[in-house]
Amino acid sequence: MKKIAVLISGSGSNLEAIAKACEKNEINGEIKCVISNVPNAFGLERAKKYNLRSIVIDHSLFDSRIEFEKEIDKYLSLLKIDVIVLAGFMRILGKDITNKYFGKMINLHPSLLPLYPGLNTHLNVLQNKDKSHGISIHYVSAELDAGPIIAQGSIKVNSNQSISVLENRIHEVEHILLPEIVNEICNENIYLKDNIVIFKNNERSGHILKHYDV
Numbered sequence: 001m002k003k004i005a006v007l008i009s010g011s012g013s014n015l016e017a018i019a020k021a022c023e024k025n026e027i028n029g030e031i032k033c034v035i036s037n038v039p040n041a042f043g044l045e046r047a048k049k050y051n052l053r054s055i056v057i058d059h060s061l062f063d064s065r066i067e068f069e070k071e072i073d074k075y076l077s078l079l080k081i082d083v084i085v086l087a088g089f090m091r092i093l094g095k096d097i098t099n100k101y102f103g104k105m106i107n108l109h110p111s112l113l114p115l116y117p118g119l120n121t122h123l124n125v126l127q128n129k130d131k132s133h134g135i136s137i138h139y140v141s142a143e144l145d146a147g148p149i150i151a152q153g154s155i156k157v158n159s160n161q162s163i164s165v166l167e168n169r170i171h172e173v174e175h176i177l178l179p180e181i182v183n184e185i186c187n188e189n190i191y192l193k194d195n196i197v198i199f200k201n202n203e204r205s206g207h208i209l210k211h212y213d214v
């Protein structure tokens with residue numbers, strides 16, 4: 001069974017989706033720790049609810065990003081973590097840690113990358129009157145939101161949709177697709193080789209793309 005670490009900064013609804021799936025044995029893995037860089041993140045309450053070990057590593061207490069990342073790395077190494085999931089983790093990680101864990105660390109991003117890396121993705125979609133929106137799950141590289149894409153989930157954007165409704169629909173997709181992908185990675189059905197995402201037992205090239213009617 002793979003050892004999973006989930007890094008969060010906020011609400012932690014995706015952490016909860018992974019924790020639920022682990023409980024139901026829908027993920028062949030176990031969350032060994034939740035790391036939050038925000039001391040009062042609501043996700044820490046969710047971690048408690050599922051009896052998960054949580055660690056607060058407050059970035060504001062460190063002199064540099066490198067020191068902050070070394071502290072994160074300390075726990076990832078100590079607990080022999082196999083799969084690291086950035087689920088609403090709002091700090092940019094530098095090249096030392098992303099290189100060390102390249103192929104082991106994935107990120108959830110609320111847009112159809114390469115569209116809209118960074119923040120305010122829902123707002124951008126609405127302002128640009130895009131017809132579709134979605135989420136991306138990708139391996140983390142040193143470049144922000146730009147590592148090899150594993151899977152994307154798309155939705156149709158309804159005209160006059162409010163930002164909060166759109167955001168809720170995006171969350172629904174995240175809560176379905178992220179646990180599925182984490183399980184595939186734990187089962188080694190998806191892995192990274194020479195910078196290319198490999199889907200074992202599959203002729204597939206490119207990444208998984210699913211559409212959701214949520």
Ligand code: GRF
Nearest residue numbers: 011012013014088108109110
């Ligand atoms: C998600 O929409 C994720 O895509 C983005 O931040 C949000 C985190 O939500 N990076 P939660 O903390 O998992 O509820």
